[in-house]
Amino acid sequence: MLLLNPGPVTLTERVRNSLLQTDLCHRESEFFDLQEEARTRLVDLYGLDADEWQAVLMTGSGTAAVESMTAALVPQNGKLLVVENGVYGERISQIATQYGIAHESLKHDWMQAPDLAKIAERLDADKAFTHVAVIHHETTTGRLNDLQALGALCRERGLRLLVDGVSSFGAEAIDFADASLDAVAATANKCLHGVPGASFVLVRRAALAQAASRTYYLDLGRLARLQDQRNTPFTPSVHAYYALVEALRELADEGGWQARHARYAALAEQARAGLAERGIGSVLPPEQSSVVLRAYRLPDGVAYPQLHDALKARGFVIYAGQGGLSAELFRISTMGNIHAADIDRLLQGFSELTR
Numbered sequence: 001m002l003l004l005n006p007g008p009v010t011l012t013e014r015v016r017n018s019l020l021q022t023d024l025c026h027r028e029s030e031f032f033d034l035q036e037e038a039r040t041r042l043v044d045l046y047g048l049d050a051d052e053w054q055a056v057l058m059t060g061s062g063t064a065a066v067e068s069m070t071a072a073l074v075p076q077n078g079k080l081l082v083v084e085n086g087v088y089g090e091r092i093s094q095i096a097t098q099y100g101i102a103h104e105s106l107k108h109d110w111m112q113a114p115d116l117a118k119i120a121e122r123l124d125a126d127k128a129f130t131h132v133a134v135i136h137h138e139t140t141t142g143r144l145n146d147l148q149a150l151g152a153l154c155r156e157r158g159l160r161l162l163v164d165g166v167s168s169f170g171a172e173a174i175d176f177a178d179a180s181l182d183a184v185a186a187t188a189n190k191c192l193h194g195v196p197g198a199s200f201v202l203v204r205r206a207a208l209a210q211a212a213s214r215t216y217y218l219d220l221g222r223l224a225r226l227q228d229q230r231n232t233p234f235t236p237s238v239h240a241y242y243a244l245v246e247a248l249r250e251l252a253d254e255g256g257w258q259a260r261h262a263r264y265a266a267l268a269e270q271a272r273a274g275l276a277e278r279g280i281g282s283v284l285p286p287e288q289s290s291v292v293l294r295a296y297r298l299p300d301g302v303a304y305p306q307l308h309d310a311l312k313a314r315g316f317v318i319y320a321g322q323g324g325l326s327a328e329l330f331r332i333s334t335m336g337n338i339h340a341a342d343i344d345r346l347l348q349g350f351s352e353l354t355r
């Protein structure tokens with residue numbers, strides 16, 4: 001079965017086999033070597049300076065990392081503006097509400113790009129804002145939000161930017177040199193091609209120095225401190241760490257995030273062009289979309305469950321639209337061990353269905 005959903009991904013044999021390594025106690029030096037290799041490789045992936053940035057690992061899915069980042073990096077007297085144009089933006093607002101973090105949510109229609117003029121207006125209307133949170137790749141629609149433009153708005157106002165990069169880290173450009181950027185939260189089992197159970201925050205050491213401690217298990221500051229001392233507060237998902245490290249080695253061998261970006265871009269274009277030939281249009285133009293996942297309009301007279309089941313019978317798992325979008329669209333991700341011949345077979349499947 002090939003997974004075309006946005007994580008977990010179809011594994012390579014190399015990563016799958018890494019799960020079969022020896023049993024490991026997380027209090028032994030071998031585990032801390034593994035933890036250190038993961039952290040070092042994560043910092044190196046975008047060429048970051050380890051004196052300025054650190055990778056903080058945790059056990060949990062991508063949401064754990066987003067929650068840890070949000071709970072830690074908006075200080076007690078801070079205020080967060082959440083830019084929402086999909087399910088994951090909404091989730092950050094819910095996290096902020098849960099922790100009692102002062103915040104406002106700037107809601108957009110899920111099909112819209114962030115409205116920069118409106119964001120600027122909102123930020124200028126309330127000098128209490130200290131932080132802005134945004135989803136880099138809003139997986140709800142496949143839209144790649146413009147981090148550079150948001151970073152510029154933040155820099156002009158001395159605000160700090162927090163990014164959910166769960167479905168972009170490892171395959172899309174992220175400008176870590178942007179002085180407003182404090183943190184990017186991400187996970188092992190999307191563009192990095194690991195297994196679910198390990199997630200992480202790439203965070204500026206300077207931002208961590210002022211971190212709040214609102215949560216026990218997901219306390220980013222404490223996790224960072226202990227990991228810097230080759231330690232860990234709890235039992236980590238050891239096997240997920242094995243897979244993460246092997247996936248990061250494989251990514252480096254394949255040419256890093258730029259090579260992964262190019263590979264996904266080719267697959268996404270192959271799928272887009274092939275579906276267009278079959279009368280199935282994409283929801284967003286390619287220049288507004290990520291290379292990681294694209295949303296398409298359901299063909300006339302075909303309901304999602306019908307399409308899903310027919311493709312599943314042919315060996316492919318596609319993904320429904322979220323919420324109100326489930327009646328209109330479906331999504332195809334090109335993350336994981338997916339190749340051009342797989343997309344060809346997928347398109348053949350569509351031909352048989354829509355004939």
Ligand SMILES: *Cc1c(COP(=O)(O)O)cnc(C)c1O
Nearest residue numbers: 061062063088137139164166167
């Ligand atoms: C997948 C995803 C998440 C996290 O989802 P989990 O199910 O917790 O892994 C968060 N944000 C975005 C943008 C995502 O695509």
